[in-house]
Structures are given as structure tokens and as C-alpha cells.
Amino acid sequence: MRKSNKVSMAVIRRLPKYYRYLGELMENEVKRISSQQLSQLTGFTASQIRQDLNNFGGFGQQGYGYNVEDLHNQLGKILGLNRVYNTVIIGAGNLGHAIANYRSFEEEGFKVKAIFDVEPEVIGIEIRGIKVRDVKELEDFIKENQIDIGIICTPKDVSQEIADKLVNSGVKGIWNFAPKDLKVPDDVVVENVHLNESLFTLSYMLKERINR
Structure with a gap:
């Protein structure tokens, strides 16, 4: 759930990139990923990724990272991609x-x-x-x-x-x-x-x- 109604446009413009890379990971049957690994893919720092996602709630687990499919689905909902x-x-x-x-x-x-x-x-x-x-x-x-x-x-x-x-x-x-x-x-x-x-x-x- 979103913590705040005010999310900066800079954060919003990074979400589609996360969504795209997570989709590619799903195609390659990757089940989980850490913020550090996602950082290497996207070019954003791990800290930045965690801060961005924290605007919308806690999706990861310490010591586990992020469930790729679940995070992809959640970002799809945040971006409004769960409708036609x-x-x-x-x-x-x-x-x-x-x-x-x-x-x-x-x-x-x-x-x-x-x-x-x-x-x-x-x-x-x-x-x-x-x-x-x-x-x-x-x-x-x-x-x-x-x-x-x-x-x-x-x-x-x-x-x-x-x-x-x-x-x-x-x-x-x-x-x-x-x-x-x-x-x-x-x-x-x-x-x-x-x-x-x-x-x-x-x-x-x-x-x-x-x-x-």
C-alpha cells in the first residue's frame, strides 16, 4: 500500500524501467532478486531502488530480496497496467x-x-x-x-x-x-x-x- 499520496515524478519515471527488467527476469525464469542485483541491471543504486519501492509499501524481505513475479505484478498495478x-x-x-x-x-x-x-x-x-x-x-x-x-x-x-x-x-x-x-x-x-x-x-x- 502506498505510504504517501505525493510521489515525485522522478520516482514514477523509474518504475517502468523496473517493471521492464522484472518482466525480462520472469521470461528467464528468475524467481527472486536482490536490490543489488536489480541495481546492476537498471543502473540505479540499490539504495535508490529500495527508497523508490518504499514509496508504495514494503515488497522485499531482508535476506531474501524480492519475489520477481510478485514485484512485477505489484508494479503493474501501481502503473495502472491491470486494466485495458x-x-x-x-x-x-x-x-x-x-x-x-x-x-x-x-x-x-x-x-x-x-x-x-x-x-x-x-x-x-x-x-x-x-x-x-x-x-x-x-x-x-x-x-x-x-x-x-x-x-x-x-x-x-x-x-x-x-x-x-x-x-x-x-x-x-x-x-x-x-x-x-x-x-x-x-x-x-x-x-x-x-x-x-x-x-x-x-x-x-x-x-x-x-x-x-
Whole structure:
């Protein structure tokens, strides 16, 4: 059980990495792991791992470590992965195609119900069995299909308009790949994935290493 309602975003952003490595350990039939061993896998210190997990309760046992399957399941619940999320993708370009074709999302409970675009040449085609619809149908589709998450893969000049449509239709979660910071109400959660910012960060780190 969570000890506090206030958990830092830094901690939250480390949880998916723990979850991923624990899943790989389960695939390799590893039954238990110590915080030190988990540290070697994740790159975080053993102390940091214990502190992170203690935000949500005590999962390990002194002298035993962590039960891999149990900790994986508990983290899945903490991350909200014990339910299905209905999603839509807006933008059927290369990025929208890639996300629609990534089966791992569906395996973790993120079900793509439809893809939307404005281009006549792609409207009506199917991507992995998912129909591309006219973006004019977006709001009605969301209301009729209880959509939880909208995935924005559009150019930045239309991304706010799309976000407004998602919000007005009742969507509470937006995964935004457009290079623009969106304005949404406080009860809507946005996760921005700015690919250029990540690349620029890599460029900086590479420059620093070269200049040593």
C-alpha cells in the first residue's frame, strides 16, 4: 500500500524501467532478486531502488530480496497496467503507422480502437486491421467507444486543435508526439514525447564526451 499520496515524478519515471527488467527476469525464469542485483541491471543504486519501492509499501524481505513475479505484478498495478485502455491514434503517417503496428502496447492493455487522418488517400485503409477514419468522425467515435487515451501524431500546427477535440469528447489522457506543448484542463494528463529534444540531449552528451 502506498505510504504517501505525493510521489515525485522522478520516482514514477523509474518504475517502468523496473517493471521492464522484472518482466525480462520472469521470461528467464528468475524467481527472486536482490536490490543489488536489480541495481546492476537498471543502473540505479540499490539504495535508490529500495527508497523508490518504499514509496508504495514494503515488497522485499531482508535476506531474501524480492519475489520477481510478485514485484512485477505489484508494479503493474501501481502503473495502472491491470486494466485495458481504449486508445485512438490521430495521424496515420510514419509515426502513427509505427505505433499502430507495435503489438507490445496491446499486450500491456493499450488497445487501439481507430486511427484518424485528414488525407483522402489514407482514409479507409487498414493498418494491422485497424481502420483509418476521417478526423471529422473523431469526436463522435470517442463518445461512442469510451476512449481513454488519444495519441497525437500530427504536425504541431494542428496538435492543439486535436487536443481540444479530445478533451471536449471526454478523453482524460493524451500521449503527444507533436513538437508542441499542449494546453489542457487540470483534470487531463498529457505525456509529451518530443523526439527532437531527446535527440538534442544525445547530441549534447556526445559532444561532452568527444571534448573530454
